[in-house]
Amino acid sequence: MRKNFEIGLAPMAGYTDSIMRRLSLSWGADFVFTEMLSIDGILRSDKATRKLIPKIPCRVQLFGSEPDKFVQAYNRIAHVTTWIDINAGCPVKKVTKRGAGGALLNDLDRLVEIIRLLKMHTNKPVSVKIRLGWSNNRIMEIVSALVHIKPDAIFIHGRTVEQKYSGKADWDSISRAADLCHESGIPVYGSGDLFMPEAVKRVYEEYPVDGVIIARGAIGNPWIFRQSKDFIESGKYHEPGVKERLEAFVRHLLLLIEEKGEEKGIKESRKFFVGYTRGIPDAAKMRNSYMRLNTLEEIRNFMLFQGIDIESIRDVS
Template structure:
């Protein structure tokens, strides 16, 4: 496992096989699947089964029951390279079930979950948290969590109530590093990672062991390679419009292989928003792309904006 890891965070509805493959191709050190519901895994729920990774990767699980968490982890063990317990998701329907960020209010249960997962395999076990519920209590939370010795603690620099509003508090993530270091527990930071410079700052200023890139990687897989380039050379390459569309076409091709033409084109819309960000005609392009319904439409659209689609064979 390399020092100063940078990888793709779990994002529901985004980090499927296609996005993971593109991220790895562009330099991500690791990738997470979409978060998996413990109950969905155990009940063979169709939606959950579709997002269980084919190619093994890091898996984040969410649930409230310790025994069922262990059962779900065993069920997907051959697909996992690492287990993370979601104790940070602020979505109401998750929290209502006592899962996600609700676990921040049950430190004993969270520690028991960590210990239980550590007991079922030799894979690393981490826990993803936020700074607190409606106020910053991260020091208190982490001082309890170190008791169970997770391999890593992953911290999003906002409270649950903040959701994704305001600015991520990396100073507090730095405090977590100081608490965890004497215990040999790694700390991964997340929140507002939208540039290679932010990744450098996370390592150099706040001392984290890893960085999770979430929204900053949507339609922007270059963020991983740009960080490595910046670290090695002091500068990095910015993809031109042609390159952005070319990589989008590759992403779409993978989506079509995974989900079929119709579903893939619908799902690609949310990724396209990221790929065309900053382009001269971005607003017009987004508006036009939302109306496309099949491969022929997409091919004509991409050719209209200067991409030779023949070599890509959508």
């Protein structure tokens, strides 16, 4: 595995909380990002945004549209920020209608100014996460504008904003953008359709990127980081069995309950259960049953039926 190739966890709203970040790092992720944080929410000290601000220093992703506010927001959270990423790719309408996220790709002067101000007023690395364009593929025009301001890295998802997650990620376009960025010494990380170690290895072998960030492929699947590295290095990787998958889920669940309380922890665990049970026999039936459970006692009995003792896992966690 070439020395500079990194595999990280992409920022995902509603998913990359402190627990998913911690688990991803323990399973081999080279770096992780917070969920995207609203610069307006930070400046207003909004309750929901405060909950997303990391307690342990971390790479932070910010979204907004006003260049000056990016610097002001960073100053509020500088003590827990090791790296600043600008979200210029989110396709969610409530974000783009405010000129933030993917909408910044329609206003490259504004995006460049955001990067310029952050680089001028902070001493942390500044990167930007983008897509291929708004509705059409304009990736070469976009990166041509960005290379002049020299962000510390560019993360590229291989779809347009309007595509959201439909169709296939265009890695050939990411590759062309990477070649251009490398002329200016800017690292490029690709993203899109990385659900298996085989996909990560293909990117490693066929495209000139400096690494990848894994998003949906890491939900309920923390093994993908170590698996991908093993597959690149040796051509093989360990595939966890049913017991290992369920035990890993229980550890995730217990961490959620410890941090967020039983009711909320269980509720949030449901969105991860699908990933942890992928490939398990009768997974659909198992998921349907789990979604109806509301207490730890109910989950304890459910897991005992699957041959998993929560108490023994709690003792070694």
